[in-house]
Amino acid sequence: MNIPLSSYPRIVIIGGGFGGISLAKKLREKEVQVVLLDKNNYHTFQPLLYQVSTGGLEPDSIAYPLRKVLIGYENFYFRLAAVNEVDPNKKIIYTNIGELTYDYLVVATGAETNFFGNTEIEKNAMAMKSIPQSLNLRSLILENFEQALLTDDYHERDALMNFVIVGGGPTGVELAGALAEIKKGILPKDYPDLDTRRAQINLIQSGDRLLDGFSDRASKKAEDFLEELGVQVWKGVRVTGYNGKTVTTKTDLVFESAAVVWAAGVMGANIKGLDSEELIVRGNRIKVNEFNQVIDFPDIFAIGDIACMFSEDNPRGHPMVAQPAIQQGRLLGDNLINLIENRPMEPFQYKDKGSMATVGRNKAVCDIGRYRFQGVFAWFVWMFVHLFFLIGFRNRMVVFINWVYNYVKFDREARLIIRPYKRDYSQFKD
Amino acid sequence: MNIPLSSYPRIVIIGGGFGGISLAKKLREKEVQVVLLDKNNYHTFQPLLYQVSTGGLEPDSIAYPLRKVLIGYENFYFRLAAVNEVDPNKKIIYTNIGELTYDYLVVATGAETNFFGNTEIEKNAMAMKSIPQSLNLRSLILENFEQALLTDDYHERDALMNFVIVGGGPTGVELAGALAEIKKGILPKDYPDLDTRRAQINLIQSGDRLLDGFSDRASKKAEDFLEELGVQVWKGVRVTGYNGKTVTTKTDLVFESAAVVWAAGVMGANIKGLDSEELIVRGNRIKVNEFNQVIDFPDIFAIGDIACMFSEDNPRGHPMVAQPAIQQGRLLGDNLINLIENRPMEPFQYKDKGSMATVGRNKAVCDIGRYRFQGVFAWFVWMFVHLFFLIGFRNRMVVFINWVYNYVKFDREARLIIRPYKRDYSQFKD
Numbered sequence: 001m002n003i004p005l006s007s008y009p010r011i012v013i014i015g016g017g018f019g020g021i022s023l024a025k026k027l028r029e030k031e032v033q034v035v036l037l038d039k040n041n042y043h044t045f046q047p048l049l050y051q052v053s054t055g056g057l058e059p060d061s062i063a064y065p066l067r068k069v070l071i072g073y074e075n076f077y078f079r080l081a082a083v084n085e086v087d088p089n090k091k092i093i094y095t096n097i098g099e100l101t102y103d104y105l106v107v108a109t110g111a112e113t114n115f116f117g118n119t120e121i122e123k124n125a126m127a128m129k130s131i132p133q134s135l136n137l138r139s140l141i142l143e144n145f146e147q148a149l150l151t152d153d154y155h156e157r158d159a160l161m162n163f164v165i166v167g168g169g170p171t172g173v174e175l176a177g178a179l180a181e182i183k184k185g186i187l188p189k190d191y192p193d194l195d196t197r198r199a200q201i202n203l204i205q206s207g208d209r210l211l212d213g214f215s216d217r218a219s220k221k222a223e224d225f226l227e228e229l230g231v232q233v234w235k236g237v238r239v240t241g242y243n244g245k246t247v248t249t250k251t252d253l254v255f256e257s258a259a260v261v262w263a264a265g266v267m268g269a270n271i272k273g274l275d276s277e278e279l280i281v282r283g284n285r286i287k288v289n290e291f292n293q294v295i296d297f298p299d300i301f302a303i304g305d306i307a308c309m310f311s312e313d314n315p316r317g318h319p320m321v322a323q324p325a326i327q328q329g330r331l332l333g334d335n336l337i338n339l340i341e342n343r344p345m346e347p348f349q350y351k352d353k354g355s356m357a358t359v360g361r362n363k364a365v366c367d368i369g370r371y372r373f374q375g376v377f378a379w380f381v382w383m384f385v386h387l388f389f390l391i392g393f394r395n396r397m398v399v400f401i402n403w404v405y406n407y408v409k410f411d412r413e414a415r416l417i418i419r420p421y422k423r424d425y426s427q428f429k430d
Numbered sequence: 431m432n433i434p435l436s437s438y439p440r441i442v443i444i445g446g447g448f449g450g451i452s453l454a455k456k457l458r459e460k461e462v463q464v465v466l467l468d469k470n471n472y473h474t475f476q477p478l479l480y481q482v483s484t485g486g487l488e489p490d491s492i493a494y495p496l497r498k499v500l501i502g503y504e505n506f507y508f509r510l511a512a513v514n515e516v517d518p519n520k521k522i523i524y525t526n527i528g529e530l531t532y533d534y535l536v537v538a539t540g541a542e543t544n545f546f547g548n549t550e551i552e553k554n555a556m557a558m559k560s561i562p563q564s565l566n567l568r569s570l571i572l573e574n575f576e577q578a579l580l581t582d583d584y585h586e587r588d589a590l591m592n593f594v595i596v597g598g599g600p601t602g603v604e605l606a607g608a609l610a611e612i613k614k615g616i617l618p619k620d621y622p623d624l625d626t627r628r629a630q631i632n633l634i635q636s637g638d639r640l641l642d643g644f645s646d647r648a649s650k651k652a653e654d655f656l657e658e659l660g661v662q663v664w665k666g667v668r669v670t671g672y673n674g675k676t677v678t679t680k681t682d683l684v685f686e687s688a689a690v691v692w693a694a695g696v697m698g699a700n701i702k703g704l705d706s707e708e709l710i711v712r713g714n715r716i717k718v719n720e721f722n723q724v725i726d727f728p729d730i731f732a733i734g735d736i737a738c739m740f741s742e743d744n745p746r747g748h749p750m751v752a753q754p755a756i757q758q759g760r761l762l763g764d765n766l767i768n769l770i771e772n773r774p775m776e777p778f779q780y781k782d783k784g785s786m787a788t789v790g791r792n793k794a795v796c797d798i799g800r801y802r803f804q805g806v807f808a809w810f811v812w813m814f815v816h817l818f819f820l821i822g823f824r825n826r827m828v829v830f831i832n833w834v835y836n837y838v839k840f841d842r843e844a845r846l847i848i849r850p851y852k853r854d855y856s857q858f859k860d
Contacts, residue, residue, distance in 0.1 A: 001580070002579060002580060002581075002623075004623070040847065041572060041576065041845070041846065042846045042848075058488040058489075058490035058491065058828075059488075059490070059848060060488035060489070060843075060844045060846055060848075061488065063846050063848070064843070065845050067620040067845075068620070068843065068845075071619045071620065072619070077623060079576075079579070080573075080576040080847070097580050098580070132848060132849055135848070142471060143510075146471065146509075146510040149432060149509070150431070150527055150528070151432075152432070189501045189502070190495075190497040190498070190501065191497070193432075193434070193507060392843060393835070394831070394832065394839075394841075394843050395843070397831050398488075398828055398831060398832070401824070401827050401828060401831060402824065402828070405824045405827070409824075413490075413494070413495065413498065413824050413825075414490045415471075415495050415497075415498075416471065416472045416490060416493050416495060417470065417471045417472070417510070418472075418489060418490075418493070418561055418562060418565070419562055419849065
């Protein structure tokens, strides 16, 4: 792979997400060679993907070039590469651009959408875990409304304006809220010749509450906010299929919809060679010890969403969100140096900084420590925290400008079909 | 096409560029029905496409939703449609979403890249007339540098870092200048393990001067600026082919390059049914009289790049830039009402507001009236004028922020491969 040999030990990091970047920053100016591999040349700020899908933000303002993160870092190498396999015994990584050996390997590959083996849903529903996927969803939403104008068939038109979001976690809740605001504020103006009141936003949750993992108060309030905005919340309903036209559920409830978003689960984005039964646990995550070390392989570490560390406070592993990744990345930076210099490693202690989700304008829910608050203040806290963790000054400025503009003007201007999604609408015809 | 019948005459505008939008705005609150058709749901600010290709601006900030332009316009209809054909005798437009009759038709379809029949170049070179094309070029540029890291072959690496821009008009000059600045300011930092000094930017012009149509002083100064920035300017060289690897010319000059941009010509984006020999002139433009009326069809008009109006000042038609389109659109708005109300139409008089092009930081050339100026002041004028004509307050803010950031930081952060272009590099291998 054309990485020069070095007298320092080589640490290979797979994945430039929150975990990978936090780790890389910690390794700066240490006596190591660092190779960062990612299949994209940018870091994605995943918590705001739903705003890209709904035209509130430009895709480029929630992405950040990985090469720029490493500017000025001596002995750091970035390679745009998709990893195909790892051989943990030979200590070799196989990628689409060649092989690479490592002294220490850090798997920070994050998570991907979990369709739980339902290939029909996987084929027909939209996922929202990457920028291209979010842009596809943006295009689809807009194309559906353009298409709705073209039909005289009421059923078809309703299906084209019917959103089904499967999964009542933060992603589902935030997307449903944003769509409800678009329905109210933008659709009637953009489509004066379409009865957009008939547009529906359905949020389907298999469990009996939204925002699993949040406090009861946050969960209840999020549901109230969604209902205020006109979202139809279905709890205790399990989706069983979607053939591109009809969503079926375990109950006799069905939905005809041209836009189904699957936000009902994620799983570790594991790599061949590290996916043996002994290494992984539920959700395709790699089991790690308190130092993020992979069982049986003291020179392989996993951090963030892909890693599953069991602890008393988190008997099922840490939540698959940014904070554990950032904190594990930082600690691992120190620990790798400890390991190399034969000092004992520090065990990871998760500092839960809380959870938050936004439903819409002035409507968010926050659980921070023992404080639970909802509404306008929570919404400002949500925005501040997201701006803070967004990488890059320019990105922050542009996102801030957009938010101010969207707030003042009740608008979302990036409703652009730059790359058409080109859905097949024929199945909606009789 | 589901457009309601109206007692008012129906004006159909094909194309939401500068001409189409200026016209639509003039028709607001008049006693007409207006249908705007465009194959995109947004207006593209073409003069800044090269900044998208070079990572200086986000694509979304130079696009503007066409539906938003028409918000609050009574009796206006937008349809996302690609026009296949016009039957000027039956007064019917055939599109991918059905047929539409018109009382008055305005063709404002603009221009497309002219490869002068060279299908090999068309297949292998990059064009830059739309946002997706500009994003493809952005991806390609970045992918080429990632690829350059992977080879030990000097020739291959040089070819991957060799830019060839064909065409010395404003687009070619501006793109070459931007690439030269990237080479100087960004590549060495982003690719410390690549000898980016070997990257070359070649600008090839078939004629004997750059910026045809500009003053001699502007032309000369632009060339000086480009040379200062390290661009290799080749004048009097006509490119004859590009097989994906080698650019051939009429001389014995050849270039090995993985990134060839064709900016050597545009032609009217004409429509089947209006492209008969009697109707069109050189460059595939539709011949119009002084009222922008198409010869023989008093109810069909053409404005902007697609229209060719011969006049004493412009014996070969007006330049294919924004100003004639805007001015013709505005006048035609009045003239259509004159025509409908049986008043005489006003002949078009082009007010040449001048020409400008930017080469780089503090380096632009302006010919405005009898003033010719170059350098820092010209650069500020260029920026101010472009911000002014950009549509939308939010777009202006975001572009302004980006420009200030880029200026202060010598940076262009949107160097993101969001949708890989996936060029086939195999031909560069031995």
